[in-house]
Amino acid sequence: MAPKFGTSGLRGLVTELTDELVADYTRAFLTSCDTGGGVYVGEDLRASSPRIAAAVTAAATDLGLPVTRVGPAPTPALALASMGAGQAAVMVTGSHIPADRNGLKFYLPGGEVSKDDEARITGALGAAPQGGSAPVQDHDAAPAYVARYADAFGHDALAGLTIGVYQHSSVARDIMVAVVEALGATAVPLARSDEFIPVDTEAVDPDTRAMLADWCADHGLDAVISTDGDADRPMVTDATGRIVPGDVLGPLTAKALGAQVICTPVSSNTAVDGMGFARVDRTRIGSPFVIAAMDTHAGEKVVGYEANGGFLLGFDTGRLSPLATRDSLLPMVAPLASAAAKGMSLADLVATMPRRFTAADRIAGIEPETSQRFLAEMTDDPSRRAAFFTGVGAETGTDLTDGLRVSFDGDEIVHLRPSGNAPEFRCYAEASSPDRAEELVTAHLDRLKQELG
Template sequence: MAPKFGTSGLRGLVTELTEPLVRDYVTAFLSACPHGGAVHVGQDLRTSSPQIAGWVMETVRASGLTAVDCGTVPTPALALSALGAGAAAIMVTGSHIPADRNGLKFYLPTGEILKEDEARITTALGQPLPDGAGALETKDAAADYVARYTRGFAPDTLAGLTVGVYQHSSVARDLLVAVVVALGGRAVPIARSESFIPVDTEALDPETGALFAGWFAEHGLDVLISTDGDADRPMVVDDAGRVVPGDVLGALTARHLGAGVVCTPVSSNTMVEDAAFGLTVRRTRIGSPFVIAAMEEALTADPAARVVGYEANGGFLLGFDTGTLAPLMTRDCLLPILAPLAAAKVAGVKLSALIDALPPRFTAADRIAGIETARAAAFLEDLTEGPEARAAFFGEAESALDLTDGLRASFAGGHVLHLRPSGNAPEFRCYAEAGSRGAAQALVARTLDKLRATLT
């Protein structure tokens, strides 16, 4: 499948991310979008990323602009660096998808591109390649990103906690250790890998969960943290050994920051709509460009609004100045890791107790790999066309149907099932919500079995 824009950025097989294609997209981006005269370039730890980053920087310089080489750096750190300089940015990353794939994430001087920017870039493809001679600079973008959080949180935020850092091939693996130590915690680096591991924080396999339990016992951990490959999605395992869903981290972070408006996709946990949170919730399609667009609409209506956004994967977007943290409207991993732990400290309880006090709505998610988008789309079209087809597949008639992104069906028993193709890979995703964790997980398992029988 040829590289294309998905829910966040351009993605495709490494074999298809050829030098001409990469140069074509970079040239189109620079001609169609504002850039501020410079482009900050970062990359993740995939073996294919250095070469692709090299092509990006060569094309930026050939366009007569300054290429700022930020090296291997988290995506939110790169975005922070570029925003501070009033420059554009390009991140070379495939995020959480397998190592045989990679991609590009584009940023304007004002932040992450939106869907209309993607359309302009696509329209601008096919131009003659430039042959100018711009400058090359280097910058330590990671240092400013670490400083953002070591200054934004109290130095004793993690005091008394033994924090495991699942390092794998996360581009933030050393940075996480530095932040934990700076905020008073004891960091225990675990499972560093020199080969790329596609950790999907939304769909961890049972074997990985078993590893976590062993690490808690071996190292006496109070919490385990990690990220996906480019560090725009968090992963937190609480003191009870439970992986905390990203949308729960998002809701806790929004509450801790005193947000007033939350923009989040239809797939996120509905607990955030509970009156106890006191939030105005705006639902969007899945993908950070849609969340950002909703945040910008809210801020246009009320520039003083305390607006935040997050996705079900936990990537958190800050749209207002908290007094200690400036806005950063791109998916971030560190804020939704630190804020819930800070909230637990303020409350004088463990993280697990903070989570157990939330409204009893539980989500689960998983995927089937190897399902081409066209096949998945045809299946969903069949389900969308008639209630009889849906009742036959789900085994019961829905009480409400939401077609904002894929097919999200609510049922009389209070449970929810949401089906959609991935925007980044040939995968079919299933999300469920129910009144207990076990019920949500069982819903996903049963539905995936039905999907396998239908689609494979």
Template sequence: MAPKFGTSGLRGLVTELTDELVGDYTRAFINACPHGSRIYVGQDLRPSSESIGEAVIRAIREQGVEAVDCGVVPTPALALAAKGAGAVMITGSHIPADRNGLKFYVPTGEVSKADEQAIVAAYDAKVAPAGKDASVKEYGAIAPYVDRYARAFGDTALAGLRIGVYQHSSVARDVMMAVIERLGGVSVALARSDTFIPVDTEAVDQGTRDMLRGWCAEHGLSAVISTDGDADRPMVTDGDGNVIPGDILGVLTARMLGAEVVCTPVSSNSVVGMLPEFGTVHMTRIGSPFVIAAMEEALAEEGAKVVGFEANGGFLLGFEADAPAGKLEPLMTRDSILPIVAPLAAAKAAGRTLAELVAELPPRFTAADRVTETPTDKSKALLAELSEDAAKRAEFFSALGGVANVDQTDGLRVTFESGDVVHLRPSGNAPEFRVYAEASTPERARELVDMYMETVGGALR
């Protein structure tokens, strides 16, 4: 299947991301979108990212636009550096290393779905190389990104905390260490890898969960933190090594920053709508472009303190927030460091553990997993059948009792009279089928995911 835009960015097999295709998409972006006459370029640690980055920079220069090479850098750090300019991040996020992709940014932040459509139209029109040779310069985007959190949270925000950093092949593995130390905590490096590991923070497997718990016990940790490959999604555990879901990190971060309006996908934990401090909650389709569109609409109409987050934990800040030690400027792209730091700092300031802070929220729990290597046509056909045929849907979910609500905002989200929720959706970025669940206990949520992972897998086979 040819590379295409999914929930966030252009993705495809490395073998299909040829220099010609990458150059054509880069020229299409330059032709279709504002870029401020300068484009910043960053990359993750996949083996293919360096050569793809070279093709991107070459295409930028050939169009007479200045290229700024930021090298290996977290996606949100690149977005922060590129404010007022364009940017291209070479990353496949959490998917395996045989795939990669491009994320595009306009001067105001991540591209919208309308921008993506314009890029595709320009790509189809085959924008020819201009034959120019603009300049290229290097820029260190990491130090300003670390400084952002040091200024906002102060040098004692995490004092007394001993925090494990699961480094693997995250592009932010050294950034996480630096931020923890700058905020007064003690960082413990864990499992650094020279081989790319596709960590999906939204679907943490049991082996990884056991490993995280083991580290907490072995090293006496207050938490373990990590990110996905390009560091726009966080992973955080409590002191016992229990993974805290990304949407709960989002709720805790939004609360700490004094947010009034929250924009989040329909797959997020419904606890966000149960908290009185959030005056308005907008539920969107899944994918940061949809969250950003809802945030921009809310900012234009309400002018309030607007934030966004996804079930994967990526957090978007739409206003200048008052953090414990200073101002935190807006950043309209998924960030991983903010939803790591803010809950830890909030727990520390309240004299509580992270687990105690989470326990204060209404008891709603989520779980998620994915059936991998699922042909896209089969995934779409299964979802269409369940969405359109009420009898088939009733048979498929017969074990869960009466249906209270069916939501087709994105995929198929079914709420049952028991309060259980099952949400099915093919991935927009990879040949995978996502299974989400929500229930009143974590055990029940996990049980639902396991049940429908098996059911979906059987149906797709």
């Protein structure tokens, strides 16, 4: 699939992300959007990222725009640094997708680009190089990012805990260790990798789940933490190694911060609706849609989060300044610190929430066009839906906010959604037990495989 620009930026095969294409998108972004007079450039740990970051830097300086090279850094750390300086940023990352793919994420001085900004960028493609020059300087974004959480939560917030850090090829692998230790816990680094591993926090395979449980047992861990490749999505387990989903970490973090308004995609766990927040707004999937909803609540104690765990802080808590981009550290630290302050385990804290459970997984190798045709058929034909969802129960409602989300008797939900910029088809499910949610995902992905080959 040719590189495509969507809600997560530009993504495509590394072989197709040529220096010329990267430069074209970089120029289009920098000439059509506010830069604040400079641009920060960061990258993840994929083998292709340094080459692409160099192409971004060259295109920016060619426009006469000063560049601050951050090098390998978490996306939220890059955003924190660039927004603090009032300048734009470009992050070179493919997030959780395989190493043969990569991409670009664009940031304005005030945060992530909007859908309107995307249109401006694509409309500016093809601009001729300028032939200018500008200075390049280097900057380490890690210390300020670590200090943000160490200062906010205190140096004994996690005292007495032993926390495993699944490092793999996460660009935050050393930062996670630093934060855990800064908060008073003992960090146990695990499985550092020299090769890129595409960890998807929404679709963790059975072998990885078993590995996490074994680590907890072998090392006596209170939790394991990790992230996807560019560290804007968290992965957290309890002391048994069971993963705490992102849409559980989200409302727990919101509670810990004193938030009143929640903005979250339609795919997120409905338990949040019963947790006493003043308002819960549902959006399409993707941080630009969450941010757009948060913008309508300016001046309120508003936060956003996604089912993948990325958390967006939209107000000043008194300890933390706003950071309206997906962050992985905050939804790791806040629930663990909240549980510790109450003398509870993380699992005990999770158990205080309404008993609703979600699961998600995906099929790779399904082109979006194929997925869209299938969903159109399902949407238009109730008998087609009934045949596909046989054995679940009577249909009680459909939601077309993003993909096809169908509710059934027994308060069960199955949500089908193709990726907008990767050859993936995702299935989300919600039920009254974790095993039943997993069963729904497995059964419907198997049916999707049969339907779509």
